[in-house]
Amino acid sequence: MRALTFVPGRKGTLDVEEVPDPRPGQGELLVQGLAVGVCGTDRELDRAEYGWPPPGRERMVIGHESLGRVLEAPEGSAFSPGNLIVGVVRRPDPEPCGACARGEFDMCRNGRYTERGIKEIDGYASERWTVEAGYAVRLDPSLESVGMLVEPTSVVAKAWEQIERIGSRAWFEPRRLLITGAGPIGLLAALLGRQRGLEVHVLDRSPAPGLKSSLVEELGGTYHSSSTLEAFHDAKPDVIIECTGAGQLVIDAMTTTSPAGILCLCGLSPGGRTHRVDAGVINRDIVLENDVVFGTVNGNLRHFRAAAAALAEADPGWLERLITRRVPLSRALEVFEPADDDVKAVIDLTA
Template sequence: MQAVVLKERERGQYVTVTDLPVPRLAGPGDVRIRALSVGLDGTDREIIRNRYGVLPEGASQLVIGHELLGVVVEAGPASMLKPGELATVLVRRPCGDVRCTCCRSGQQDYCSTGFYTERGIRGADGFLCEYVVERSDYVVPVPRECAEYGVLVEPQSIVEKAWNQIGSLQRRLAWSPETVLIVGSGPLGLLATLTCRSVGLDVHVWSRSGADSVNADIVRSCGGRYHEVNLREEPGADSGLLSGGGGLSGVSGLAEFAVTQRISPDLIWECSGYSPHAFEAMKALNANGVLALLGVASGDRRIEISSDMLNQEMVLKNKAIIGSVNASRADFESAIRRLQRIEAMYPGQLVRLMTERLSLGQVPDLDFEQVTVKAVVDLVTREEAARLIGGGVRDGY
């Protein structure tokens, strides 16, 4: 079978397409999954561009890719799954350290030791290949009606994890949020937008994508309000670090923007990965509000900021900051339900997020600067997918 791998060589790592043996079931609880499509995100960009991945111990290569939609083609007798079922797979595996209570309790997304593995990212092969074998414990069934947008379950699970954290945290008070500010209009920013609109919140999105972009149109199509960033380059800013998908490198003035536009957010989602916003956002946030960080900063950006201001805002106004990366089975399951709700309320908008459809062979040379919102790799044709899952697949599965 063909696979996209990160390989080692004397001059460093590189990404290529190679042939690998088709994996076989190793136990009665295993299933073999035919990959239908695999989404690419910022982590994949870092792996492909900056060779960010960690190879399995003793291996010379790592199969990349961690956002899977596939179909079960072989199921062990103890798996409780059956051929023809759509499925996705959890990404993180527990560290195995008996002192890590989170991993011992099935909450490896909160691993305290840092010695976890992640499929396609760190120490374990991923899903950008034709077939995947996995223990059924880590396989999440996906309803057939989600075939068109099921590849979004993994990124939506990150949003769901943050949403669940926010709900748990805000039980500390009588909180009735009304206004949300989302920074960045990449895949996570748009999924956060659709999530917040699906529960009736007033959503403002601040991003550098043009007002006539697909990103902006998706925001408006679900009733959100889109604000194009007024770029102000700062000395030393790396304007190329965050690209396509609504990054905001080299931009300042989030608090000023919120004041000028009279936006008073109860909740801010930082989805651009431009870390200075994470701190500036604290000033713009309402008392008792929450700042959720979903974008992962890359590089070594530095800013001058008043630590006293941060202290005062958090202590005197009861503000909180949370982060979300990776997710649990419960988050994957709630992600599926949320995507179904979003599709019912805003038909066709989820499919619009997947702006580029690629083949395996195009991945190593992918220019992420040219990706409008999200790139998805298709490993089978629409006709083959329909045959594998028994029909019911429309364009853009």
Template structure:
């Protein structure tokens, strides 16, 4: 069968390969792959910045944002042929740390977890794949067109869960949220903020294309100006770009008792002038919290399903700017200015 692969550590080794059928050892449920979403993580793996093949394999099948349909499942799995499913990306380490053993593998303490399409497990960019029932989340058939957005949504479901938990350390009545970046992650951050009834402001540098209208149609406010020029004081701040200068600007916008969540992964080595004393002074005197978050566990997948189900399907569909057949994978990786989310179709159309 066909799969999109790389040779980890070898830059630009992206290829459409013929690979073996998934063995039963990968899971008791056989899934027909429908599509995968592409993101910056995939691009970085293709560039050989990181990525790790499964033991004994020279290739890594890409694809962590996924959607599939059950082809075969045992009666005791809780799943049936035809069910729409998403595979959970991260799996606990073989001898779980305390966090993994508790089902909080997104908070793994020893780093021995594995991740589909990223670290030690083949991904979902293949025509068929397998998983055990506990590694699958079932979706309503009505989400067929947009279910591939679930994995990025889970990242924000976790972020908002932790923001809510931190906020409840004391009196907590947030009103204004700021999101930096209007890519898929930023737009999902904004969606979940609007669903919570907050006044949401999204900052991005583009002034045309689909992003400003997508933000407006959420009922949020789009900003293309320099972040500090807005004079906003936000109760919740979610950073989705990883750009160091944006992060520094964001840390100046918090209201008293604000919570700032960093989701964007920065490149290392960048240096910019920074008044760390001023940032520390403000954080201490305002009771601010700044934290980072990555990945998601099953609870966040279920929260993500609920968020997608409550969202406008037409709006979600507009996030998917291109659907590209698997055979045209190089076109899918060629970024276009109007792209928000590019999806690679794995089925017969591919």
């Protein structure tokens, strides 16, 4: 079968090649790969910024935003041939930390977890793949063309779970939400915000309105094209979900929430840049207003299930518009060069 593979730690090694067909082990599903989404993590792996191959091997299959259809299922599992599924990305280490042992492997303490397509386990960018039944999530059939969005939505589902847990420390009825960044994570965060009945604002640093602005407006949100948070200094949001990783926006967001506000950091900032910061102002604002700033990454099985449920409730046409490029597996390398108008690029594993 064909698969998209690379050598972790070496640039220019990404290629479509023939690899042996997978054989399901005990308790595993055999799956026909339908599609895989490509995100910034995949492009960083291609640039050899990180990545760890399976033990004893040089090359590995990339891809963590999966979508497939069950071909074979073990007897007694919750799955049947024909089911539409996605595979969870992360696995706890063989000697799990306290969090991993309790199923919270997205919050691993010792760093010895593994991840499909990223760290020591083959990913999902192949014509067939296997997955343990306990790490698979069945999807509504309506998600057949957009199910690869479950993985990025799981990151957002976890963010919302954590926001709501933090808010429950006291009276919490948020009304105004600000998302900084209008990429897939930002737009999906806005979707889940609207599903919670919030007034949603999305700030994008793009110079002019276009597809992203129309996607925000179709949700019933308000789109802002700006590189600063000046427009929110008077009417401050109760919750900010920061998805750009832009250093100055991160800093400004810390003092732009309402009292007892919550800032969730989802974007990753590049190192090596410095910003002028009045640490005293930030400290006073957070302390005197009982604010919370926290970071989040990855998702566990619970978050994948929540993501699948959220997408099943969404407008299928809106989800379809998030996918701006679909290329066949034979041309997979094309999507590792992002286009200016990209939102989400997808590789079709059946073509």
